[in-house]
Amino acid sequence: MTPFKKVLLFCHRWLGFISGLVVFIVSITGCIFCFQDEIQDAIHDHRHVTVQSAPYKQPSELISAVKTAYPNASPDFIYYFGKGRPAAVYANQGKDGFEFIYLNPYTAQITYHEKLETNFFIVVEYIHLYLLLPPAIGKWVVGVAVIIFMAIMVTGLILWWPKRKSDRKRSFTIKWGGRWRRVNYDLHNVLGFYATSIAIILAISGLAIAFKPVSKAIYDAANIGRDITYDEEVTEPKSDSLKRAGLAKQPVVDIAFAHARQQAPEAQMFLIHNDPALSGAIGVGAYAKSMHYSHATGFEFDKYNGKLLKSYIYDKKSPGLKLIEMNYDIHVGQIGGLTTKIIAFLASLICASLPITGFIIWLGKRKKAKSKATKVRGAVHHKTHRRVVQAS
Known part of the structure; x- marks a missing residue:
């Protein structure tokens, strides 16, 4: 491994330790929230008239x-x-x-009422957005973790990408017949590769919802060459x-x-x-x-x-305003109907699994390194013991 990749591996590993728990929580709640409209429509009569x-x-x-x-x-x-x-x-x-x-x-008759904090999916949404912390604090904790996660995805892609063309075909598939550690390794790397582009889109759209500067940056990028400003277009009278x-x-x-x-x-x-x-x-x-x-x-x-x-x-x-108004629909995967919802669901599920499979890989390498060190110490002790016996 080159010195550059060693540095990337160090960053990938420790950034994963720092953000792993938050990434898991945010991803699994996002996964649950994807189909909240369909689930609530199916179980609640008050959502229909x-x-x-x-x-x-x-x-x-x-x-x-x-x-x-x-x-x-x-x-x-x-x-x-x-x-x-x-x-x-x-x-x-x-x-x-x-x-x-x-x-x-059609009649103005009240059919149902609820406090939003008692709605399961609203609670899931607040965990997703703020980890149930005060919003001013929670959104920063989640935001920083999401930014770190994007860096992890990029470093992971660089570390995983096969050097030789002959290796690429087998690198894009999971070897289900291998030992469980090999399957876990492939789940982390192969699924991580397939989810990277979608995960980054979901991450950026989420950051745009939570942070106005990100939203403005997307707006400006989409409106390059146009003589219009964000404040001019969106300021309410x-x-x-x-x-x-x-x-x-x-x-x-x-x-x-x-x-x-x-x-x-x-x-x-x-x-x-x-x-x-x-x-x-x-x-x-x-x-x-x-x-x-x-x-x-x-x-x-x-x-x-x-x-x-x-x-x-x-x-x-403007194209910029149209794009940032799509943020929610992009983030929950409903921008393209059921197909994109399923894609967002699967990408979120994979993202939730990555901290777990990555941690298992780290544990396996750590145990392997300890076992190797023990064998080396045992071999050294055996050779030294033999020399002492022969000398006597």
Whole structure:
């Protein structure tokens, strides 16, 4: 082994020790989360409603139903998940925490409610994002571990890559008929090779979700040569409280929802931001596919008079903004449907296995080195003993 590869092996091994446990936890929770929508749809009746010919109830009617049941609630977000799915209101109840309230979108009847911290997949998501640590600390622990893991994947690829072309064919397959240590070695190296590109994509998309500078870097890279800045394109407008003259004759959330449905008639899902505690405008996003968060068209309205302040038409967005809005769908593997979900699931599962198979390889080499050292000491002792006996 060359001195360069010895250094790489040292870095690969010790970086693995440093990040291994976090990488395992993050990978296995990501693996579980991949199919959370499908699993929850299968086991929870409240995620389905009977499609009716009647139009959706207005957002203000959903808010009114929630306020009647929860007088102290502040309805921050309103969701229309699509035909055959319920609407939902994410309500802030102050000291009582947040409540996710499901309603029939055709009748405004409350069908189910839950605190998100009691939802198994939300807990899995928080472990994935923060390891259940305070978010400000947890995201850095996870972020640093993910960056280290990307370095490990690259060093592992360099260390594993066969020198001779004749060796490459057998290096790309697992020798299932070999001894278990050989199979473990191949599981670590061969599966690691196949998962590397997908794992790095998942890692970068995750970092972009957690850290704004990473998201901006992706935005800038995709927009090279374009005269547009991140802040210019994504900064949300503010409602002007000094211009309350001419208040809207109907609730602004209803105006926003109606406008979005008119401008994006093919959209399947709508998300309305209605946080009354903030000075920001009321925003509504129209999403092309239910439960997918890319390919969105958005609008911002003055929350006092209902005036349209800004539009985010999907076809007019820059490539950079389109790309970073795909981060979630890329990260969970749903960007290309079931096929990419399965790929993301398998890649996450392999990533979870790598710290384990790598540790087993290290243990095996350590035991082998100790055994070799013991044999050498025994041989030296035997030769010395023979010389002493012969001399006497």
